[in-house]
Amino acid sequence: MTLDDRTTVLPPVPPQAPAAPGAPLDGADGRSLASLEAREVTAWFGDRKVLDRVSLTMPAGRITALIGPSGCGKSTFLRILNRMHELVPSAALAGEVLLDGDDLYDPQFKLTDARRAVGMVFQKPNPFPAMSIRENVLAGLKLTGTRASRSDKDDLVEQCLTRGGLWNEVKDRLDAPGGGLSGGQQQRLCIARSLAIRPKVLLMDEPCSALDPTSTRVIEETMKELAQEVTIVIVTHNMQQAARVSDQCAFFLAAHGTPGVIVEHGDTEAMFSRPRDQRTADYVHGRFG
Numbered sequence: 001m002t003l004d005d006r007t008t009v010l011p012p013v014p015p016q017a018p019a020a021p022g023a024p025l026d027g028a029d030g031r032s033l034a035s036l037e038a039r040e041v042t043a044w045f046g047d048r049k050v051l052d053r054v055s056l057t058m059p060a061g062r063i064t065a066l067i068g069p070s071g072c073g074k075s076t077f078l079r080i081l082n083r084m085h086e087l088v089p090s091a092a093l094a095g096e097v098l099l100d101g102d103d104l105y106d107p108q109f110k111l112t113d114a115r116r117a118v119g120m121v122f123q124k125p126n127p128f129p130a131m132s133i134r135e136n137v138l139a140g141l142k143l144t145g146t147r148a149s150r151s152d153k154d155d156l157v158e159q160c161l162t163r164g165g166l167w168n169e170v171k172d173r174l175d176a177p178g179g180g181l182s183g184g185q186q187q188r189l190c191i192a193r194s195l196a197i198r199p200k201v202l203l204m205d206e207p208c209s210a211l212d213p214t215s216t217r218v219i220e221e222t223m224k225e226l227a228q229e230v231t232i233v234i235v236t237h238n239m240q241q242a243a244r245v246s247d248q249c250a251f252f253l254a255a256h257g258t259p260g261v262i263v264e265h266g267d268t269e270a271m272f273s274r275p276r277d278q279r280t281a282d283y284v285h286g287r288f289g
């Protein structure tokens with residue numbers, strides 16, 4: 001959680017009638033779902049180009065998996081999607097990232113708004129260990145000094161923990177420290193904390209790599225539920241996981257020290273069963289990487 005993870009408490013939106021043709025796709029919570037589009041994104045660390053003209057549309061309400069061998073630029077690409085790349089002093093960037101058509105890198109788009117709209121869950125669960133479970137969920141509000149009544153906060157805590165798939169396990173011990181939860185529970189707490197700032201997109205960087213298979217399955221189920229209300233982009237090294245959870249995949253590759261590019265992207269089922277590129281076939285079938 002950074003000082004830029006900010007939010008206001010918004011009342012739940014009542015269910016709506018089905019959208020008219022051409023209207024924005026609505027999520028399960030009634031808010032419109034957002035798409036994210038990277039156009040010709042090139043990234044550098046110092047003089048070293050690590051991504052070269054990467055374009056990818058991440059459709060609203062879908063789960064997009066970024067796959068590829070170590071070092072091909074998946075995490076860098078993910079961090080570009082919520083402007084975390086620019087936190088590295090030597091980092092540079094060209095191209096555009098459009099959230100529902102608005103360029104996140106346009107000077108008009110405030111950094112705080114970009115990070116609020118596009119949330120991030122990290123590889124290692126990082127709750128505030130001494131804070132209670134309840135305080136962890138509300139941390140984004142606290143950091144910004146956003147005022148909310150006790151009952152609004154209670155509602156938000158229950159709503160976010162439910163959506164994060166953790167409510168039933170912690171509802172009787174909301175004042176216990178977040179650090180006392182298991183690794184899988186901590187990761188779901190971090191997801192709930194991200195949801196409290198009502199992101200339109202949730203980025204997940206190998207969110208299950210530190211977890212056991214049971215916790216991994218629970219997080220995967222949580223992701224599938226969440227995709228009804230937030231667009232998800234996940235980096236994973238686990239091909240079974242990519243196949244289980246994602247609607248579409250993008251295969252990144254950085255051959256022989258060249259910058260990372262997307263070799264192939266598309267429907268997950270098709271990419272796993274009928275890849276167009278031999279390198280994709282070799283990777284998804286575990287022949288390298």
Ligand SMILES: Nc1ncnc2c1ncn2[C@@H]1O[C@H](COP(=O)(O)OP(=O)(O)OP(=O)(O)O)[C@@H](O)[C@H]1O
Binds near residue numbers: 045
């Ligand atoms: N802060 C940094 N400073 C300099 N180079 C970096 C930095 N972060 C990443 N890189 C380099 O950028 C390239 C892409 O790294 P990145 O972490 O995005 O790859 P990745 O595909 O996510 O790898 P992995 O799967 O191992 O996490 C690598 O060559 C890496 O060494």
